[in-house]
Amino acid sequence: MSGRADRGTVKIVNGRYRPSGHFHYIDANTPIYDESGKLWGVTNPRDITHIHTYGGEAPFFEALKDGRLLGTKCENPDCDYVGTTYMPFRIHCPDCLARNTVVDLTKVANSTAVIHSFMVTERTGAFNTLPKPIKFINVEFDGVDTILMGSLAVGDPIIGQAVVPIFKTQDPTFTILDLSWVVKGTDASELPAGFSFG
Amino acid sequence: MIKFSERQLKIPRMCRPVYLVTGGMSKFGRALPEKRTEELVIDAFTEAARFLNLSPSELKSYIHSAYYGHFADHFGDQLLGEAVIHDRLGLDPLGNVGIKTGGATGGSTLWEAFKAVASGYSDTVLAMGWERMDEVPTDEGNHYIACAADKDWETPLGHIYTGYYAVMAQKYWQVFGKSEDSFRRTMAAIAVKNRGYARFNPHAHGAMKITIEDVINSPVVAHPLNALDCCLMSVGAACAILCDEETAFKLTDTPLRIDVAAGSHTLRPADRRDMEIPLLPNESSDQYKDLGERFPGGDRYPGFTGFLAARMAAYYAYRMAGVVDPTEDLDLVELHDAFTISDIQTYEDIGIRPYGEGRDYVESGDCYHTNPHTGEPGKLPANLSGGLIGNMHAVGATGIMQVIEVAQHIWNRWAEMHGDEKKWQAFGREKPADWKNLQVVGAKRGLAISHAGVGSHVTATILSHPDHQLERRA
Numbered sequence: 229m230s231g232r233a234d235r236g237t238v239k240i241v242n243g244r245y246r247p248s249g250h251f252h253y254i255d256a257n258t259p260i261y262d263e264s265g266k267l268w269g270v271t272n273p274r275d276i277t278h279i280h281t282y283g284g285e286a287p288f289f290e291a292l293k294d295g296r297l298l299g300t301k302c303e304n305p306d307c308d309y310v311g312t313t314y315m316p317f318r319i320h321c322p323d324c325l326a327r328n329t330v331v332d333l334t335k336v337a338n339s340t341a342v343i344h345s346f347m348v349t350e351r352t353g354a355f356n357t358l359p360k361p362i363k364f365i366n367v368e369f370d371g372v373d374t375i376l377m378g379s380l381a382v383g384d385p386i387i388g389q390a391v392v393p394i395f396k397t398q399d400p401t402f403t404i405l406d407l408s409w410v411v412k413g414t415d416a417s418e419l420p421a422g423f424s425f426g
Numbered sequence: 427m428i429k430f431s432e433r434q435l436k437i438p439r440m441c442r443p444v445y446l447v448t449g450g451m452s453k454f455g456r457a458l459p460e461k462r463t464e465e466l467v468i469d470a471f472t473e474a475a476r477f478l479n480l481s482p483s484e485l486k487s488y489i490h491s492a493y494y495g496h497f498a499d500h501f502g503d504q505l506l507g508e509a510v511i512h513d514r515l516g517l518d519p520l521g522n523v524g525i526k527t528g529g530a531t532g533g534s535t536l537w538e539a540f541k542a543v544a545s546g547y548s549d550t551v552l553a554m555g556w557e558r559m560d561e562v563p564t565d566e567g568n569h570y571i572a573c574a575a576d577k578d579w580e581t582p583l584g585h586i587y588t589g590y591y592a593v594m595a596q597k598y599w600q601v602f603g604k605s606e607d608s609f610r611r612t613m614a615a616i617a618v619k620n621r622g623y624a625r626f627n628p629h630a631h632g633a634m635k636i637t638i639e640d641v642i643n644s645p646v647v648a649h650p651l652n653a654l655d656c657c658l659m660s661v662g663a664a665c666a667i668l669c670d671e672e673t674a675f676k677l678t679d680t681p682l683r684i685d686v687a688a689g690s691h692t693l694r695p696a697d698r699r700d701m702e703i704p705l706l707p708n709e710s711s712d713q714y715k716d717l718g719e720r721f722p723g724g725d726r727y728p729g730f731t732g733f734l735a736a737r738m739a740a741y742y743a744y745r746m747a748g749v750v751d752p753t754e755d756l757d758l759v760e761l762h763d764a765f766t767i768s769d770i771q772t773y774e775d776i777g778i779r780p781y782g783e784g785r786d787y788v789e790s791g792d793c794y795h796t797n798p799h800t801g802e803p804g805k806l807p808a809n810l811s812g813g814l815i816g817n818m819h820a821v822g823a824t825g826i827m828q829v830i831e832v833a834q835h836i837w838n839r840w841a842e843m844h845g846d847e848k849k850w851q852a853f854g855r856e857k858p859a860d861w862k863n864l865q866v867v868g869a870k871r872g873l874a875i876s877h878a879g880v881g882s883h884v885t886a887t888i889l890s891h892p893d894h895q896l897e898r899r900a
């Protein structure tokens with residue numbers, strides 16, 4: 229984590245952003261020379277904090293801290309695809325564009341989630357906070373029309389392997405990192421710090 | 427299961443034909459600190475002018491509007507870079523617009539340029555693409571590329587795009603590749619082929635003389651993909667000039683008829699829903715009935731194994747240009763070989779082979795300049811430029827580079843543009859002693875596929891010699 233003091237935070241007051249603290253830090257640029265001392269260019273340091281709303285997806289990210297996995301479902305009787313269930317959470321039905329109904333898929337996940345595909349890599353980009361190697365998995369559920377991307381915290385990824393969700397119920401980040409997966413049968417003592425079965 | 431309306435499946439019918447008259451490219455490299463982007467763009471434009479024996483200012487006098495492909499603003503820390511380039515090319519006050527569709531940016535730029543001429547808005551247009559991925563270190567670059575995934579649902583997971591992509595490769599590997607060693611070797615053969623062809627291309631920066639074992643023994647990126655299975659990350663520029671028929675024949679005796687179509691699919695593979703396979707002209711509705719029996723797990727379409735956007739781009743483009751069977755009707759292709767396995771997936775999406783049988787395009791020897799089994803010319807050579815694996819992937823330029831490479835074969839000028847000692851010297855590269863002329867003899871028609879990431883955008887561009895066009899049914 230950054231050692232910068234007083235990094236910016238934001239509250240919503242009367243429906244408006246109310247930022248406080250520092251949202252950027254200024255560092256001097258530096259020249260880029262070659263061996264002979266000839267100038268080729270400069271560095272341009274940037275340290276900016278962005279503000280981002282989850283809008284209609286906020287319920288999904290908020291529910292993770294309570295150990296619940298929320299999806300959505302089109303319940304518009306006039307929609308040709310009424311009943312389609314989405315995980316990842318979609319605010320609106322992509323067909324009729326009506327607002328979807330939020331559905332709790334925690335039980336469905338616990339009883340039917342299996343690995344659809346996976347990938348293991350030691351490579352990550354800047355700002356990664358997941359332990360390496362990362363075991364990416366895609367999870368399919370009974371009765372859900374889409375396939376969720378996630379990471380497997382405990383166990384070996386195999387296509388068809390049953391998995392269950394785990395949640396960062398302690399010190400949540402309110403990001404997708406609050407959700408992870410373990411192979412079915414994993415003991416609570418094996419979960420990463422701050423995670424529980426919900 | 428999702429379905430499309432007939433209106434949505436209408437085959438595009440343009441108001442007038444469009445022709446490609448010339449194109450040019452800069453040197454490509456992993457890092458080119460000796461040049462600003464505008465210098466690379468001017469290199470590409472100058473090559474395009476010289477190709478027609480025109481000065482840059484003579485060629486500029488034809489241009490009526492400009493289309494600029496540049497994907498990653500944040501890499502260059504410059505918004506509206508298009509305005510900078512347009513000014514440096516001295517094209518103000520002509521109208522111009524920036525286009526960005528990830529890895530398909532180059533193809534999409536041609537798509538926009540094509541429509542501008544086809545509609546009658548402009549008689550001559552510039553399609554110019556570039557990318558500059560060398561101004562942040564690789565780690566930060568990986569993060570920036572991962573920003574092209576869903577920022578809330580994917581990017582925080584490792585900040586590594588390969589993670590969102592390779593899950594599809596894994597599924598294809600297990601379902602259609604059946605995790606076989608022989609399939610792994612076929613993947614590796616693509617890397618050997620493309621890096622090998624790159625040796626004969628002075629623009630290329632991924633040239634290597636390697637073996638299948640070298641690919642299989644290279645560092646693992648994400649099983650089954652190793653370092654040598656993956657495309658390059660590049661800096662460079664490429665441009666094309668498109669015209670209406672009258673202007674085209676004024677500029678050259680052999681302008682190439684160009685058709686461009688596009689398809690799309692979800693940014694998150696997670697959002698893909700099942701549907702019936704949209705059929706290409708060389709496929710029948712019953713041929714995929716037993717796909718799930720022959721390849722267990724292969725009955726979910728597009729699932730994680732097919733690129734629907736590529737299928738749709740081919741669906742429209744083949745019918746626009748009159749292509750029935752790409753292997754019979756085309757003489758060469760340039761495909762978006764981001765990874766060896768996605769190259770195989772694309773063979774199926776665009777109908778070179780049926781779904782499940784993509785590997786045969788390589789194993790039969792059809793994809794080579796010279797079929798290694800027979801010593802005869804390959805039936806449909808692929809990526810003689812070296813592709814993204816051997817030549818370059820300077821994102822905004824890639825799709826345009828592919829089209830120029832195909833065009834130079836149809837113009838029968840491949841050797842001139844790739845064999846010139848002076849070009850090798852100017853790029854600071856040594857022409858190999860065993861340099862080989864890869865000109866596809868008698869090439870009349872070709873195809874280029876430009877593809878974004880997990881398949882969010884794909885374009886198909888078909889070039890035809892003006893005297894050898896197929897019968898159009900649209």
Ligand SMILES: [Zn+2]
Binds near residue numbers: 307309310323325
């Ligand atoms: Zn609906």
